[in-house]
Amino acid sequence: MNEQPTILNIAGVNKRFGGLQALTDVGITIKQGQIYGLIGPNGAGKTTFFNVITGLYQPDTGTFELAGKPYSPSAPHEVAKAGIARTFQNIRLFGEMTALENVMVGRHVRSKQGVFGAIFRHNAAREEEASIRTRAQELLDFVGIGKFANRTSKFLSYGDQRRLEIARALATDPQLLALDEPAAGMNATEKLALRELLIKIKQQGKTVLLIEHDVKMMMALCDRLMVLEYGKPIAEGLPAEIQSNKAVIDAYLGGSH
Numbered sequence: 355m356n357e358q359p360t361i362l363n364i365a366g367v368n369k370r371f372g373g374l375q376a377l378t379d380v381g382i383t384i385k386q387g388q389i390y391g392l393i394g395p396n397g398a399g400k401t402t403f404f405n406v407i408t409g410l411y412q413p414d415t416g417t418f419e420l421a422g423k424p425y426s427p428s429a430p431h432e433v434a435k436a437g438i439a440r441t442f443q444n445i446r447l448f449g450e451m452t453a454l455e456n457v458m459v460g461r462h463v464r465s466k467q468g469v470f471g472a473i474f475r476h477n478a479a480r481e482e483e484a485s486i487r488t489r490a491q492e493l494l495d496f497v498g499i500g501k502f503a504n505r506t507s508k509f510l511s512y513g514d515q516r517r518l519e520i521a522r523a524l525a526t527d528p529q530l531l532a533l534d535e536p537a538a539g540m541n542a543t544e545k546l547a548l549r550e551l552l553i554k555i556k557q558q559g560k561t562v563l564l565i566e567h568d569v570k571m572m573m574a575l576c577d578r579l580m581v582l583e584y585g586k587p588i589a590e591g592l593p594a595e596i597q598s599n600k601a602v603i604d605a606y607l608g609g610s611h
């Protein structure tokens with residue numbers, strides 16, 4: 355079998371907030387090159403699970419493996435170093451910086467000299483800086499906003515800011531790209547463009563974990579999906595399996611979602 359290697363393997367995640375059991379025994383296995391979707395009603399625990407995977411929340415229990423190596427989701431920068439890059443529901447760019455600078459910041463996670471080297475501008479840092487700049491421009495071109503490289507990012511359109519966030523995440527050369535509601539607030543044209551971008555990212559062999567409320571888009575885009583309800587996985591499988599799953603229809607698809 356030419357089965358793809360496993361990129362993310364997480365098991366037994368529990369997370370409690372005071373009296374609320376936000377996640378109960380949640381696990382996930384994502385293979386290289388997949389677009390994997392996480393769906394479910396509001397408050398089901400999708401973002402909490404994302405935050406646990408990416409080191410923002412400490413889980414009560416759980417085991418975590420990225421590309422076959424255990425990783426500890428103890429802090430976001432550790433997770434980024436391990437090879438997971440993420441975007442947020444609410445755009446988090448450096449608004450006063452240009453688009454190019456925002457991507458360059460992402461790239462510095464992987465640079466030898468790091469941010470301090472770049473600030474103090476040692477000779478070696480200067481050379482590395484030039485290659486970071488070139489790569490950042492390539493990434494802006496890749497996501498389709500290359501012509502806005504020198505625009506202050508807060509002046510970009512909403513859809514373009516979302517693309518910029520993805521470029522910045524890609525700049526870390528992640529093993530896994532985790533996107534939390536990237537289509538939120540987008541119009542139909544922007545959504546279509548986002549869909550095309552995600553397909554392009556997949557074609558490059560990248561692995562993507564995606565939370566998104568647009569079920570139609572998720573069914574068309576994802577290789578596999580997991581459905582959460584009240585912090586528990588109620589179904590996992592191919593889009594066609596999810597769409598015809600009775601528990602999912604009752605909890606999510608059949609209602610007003």
Ligand SMILES: Nc1ncnc2c1ncn2[C@@H]1O[C@H](COP(=O)(O)OP(=O)(O)OP(=O)(O)O)[C@@H](O)[C@H]1O
Nearest residue numbers: 371372374376394395396397398399400401402403
């Ligand atoms: N930091 C927190 N402190 C307390 N409760 C929280 C915290 N974060 C999330 N919760 C609760 O955990 C539950 C799951 O929320 P979560 O945001 O993960 O759901 P979601 O599936 O991402 O929802 P949405 O689709 O609305 O974004 C909710 O009841 C929420 O109120």
